[in-house]
Amino acid sequence: MDSTSINTILLYNTEIQKSALSGIGHKASRSEIVNEIMINKLNQETLTLSKLPDKIKINIFKYVRFPMNLLLTSDLWYQLSKQNVVRAKWLIYHFGKGHALFYAIHFGPNFINVPVVQKIIEFGGIVSRYFVQRFLLSFGAYDPKLIQKKIEHNVGNIDIEQIRKVQQKHATPWASDTPLDVFT
Incomplete structure (x- = not known):
C-alpha cells in the first residue's frame, strides 16, 4: 500500500469517528460518508493544482504528447498553452x-x-x-x-x-x- 492509500484510510476512519461522536453516524450510511470524503479529497487536489508553480505546470505540459485533451480539462491548462x-x-x-x-x-x-x-x-x-x-x-x-x-x-x-x-x-x-x- 502506498502512502496516499494509507492517508485516505486514516482520513476515512477519522471522519467516521467524528460523525459517530457527533450523532450523525446513525443518520448517514457508511457509503455516503465515504462518498463525501472522496469528493472533499478531489476538491482539495483540484485546488492544489492551481497552486503549483508555473515552472512545474510548464514541465507537465511539455511531456504531454497530444495536449488538446489536457487543454479541454480546465481553463488553467488552456491559458498556460497560450x-x-x-x-x-x-x-x-x-x-x-x-x-x-x-x-x-x-x-x-x-x-x-x-x-x-x-x-x-x-x-x-x-x-x-x-x-x-x-x-x-x-x-x-x-x-x-x-x-x-x-x-x-x-x-x-x-x-x-x-x-x-x-x-x-x-x-x-x-x-x-x-x-x-x-x-x-
Missing part, C-alpha cells in the same frame, strides 16, 4: 531543435507568431538553410489566374492535366498561411 514559452518548449521537446520551426509553421497561423519563433531560437532551435529554402518557396498563396495564364501560354512540353492535378492536390502550400510578420 504562452509563447510553453509552445516553444513543447515543440522543441517533441520535435527536436532542428524541426521545431517546421512544425510551428505546420500548425498554422493560430499557433505561430513572432514571440514563439523568438523563443524557439532562444531555446536553441536551429534555423537551417533547408528550412529557409522551403519556407521561401512555399510562402504566399497560389494565384489561380497566374497559373491559368502559364497554362494558356505554355509552349513547352509540360502536361496541362498534370499541372491541374498537382494544383488540386495541393490547394494551399505548406507555409502559405504564415503571418507576414513571422516571415519577415
Whole structure:
C-alpha cells in the first residue's frame, strides 16, 4: 500500500469517528460518508493544482504528447498553452531543435507568431538553410489566374492535366498561411 492509500484510510476512519461522536453516524450510511470524503479529497487536489508553480505546470505540459485533451480539462491548462514559452518548449521537446520551426509553421497561423519563433531560437532551435529554402518557396498563396495564364501560354512540353492535378492536390502550400510578420 502506498502512502496516499494509507492517508485516505486514516482520513476515512477519522471522519467516521467524528460523525459517530457527533450523532450523525446513525443518520448517514457508511457509503455516503465515504462518498463525501472522496469528493472533499478531489476538491482539495483540484485546488492544489492551481497552486503549483508555473515552472512545474510548464514541465507537465511539455511531456504531454497530444495536449488538446489536457487543454479541454480546465481553463488553467488552456491559458498556460497560450504562452509563447510553453509552445516553444513543447515543440522543441517533441520535435527536436532542428524541426521545431517546421512544425510551428505546420500548425498554422493560430499557433505561430513572432514571440514563439523568438523563443524557439532562444531555446536553441536551429534555423537551417533547408528550412529557409522551403519556407521561401512555399510562402504566399497560389494565384489561380497566374497559373491559368502559364497554362494558356505554355509552349513547352509540360502536361496541362498534370499541372491541374498537382494544383488540386495541393490547394494551399505548406507555409502559405504564415503571418507576414513571422516571415519577415
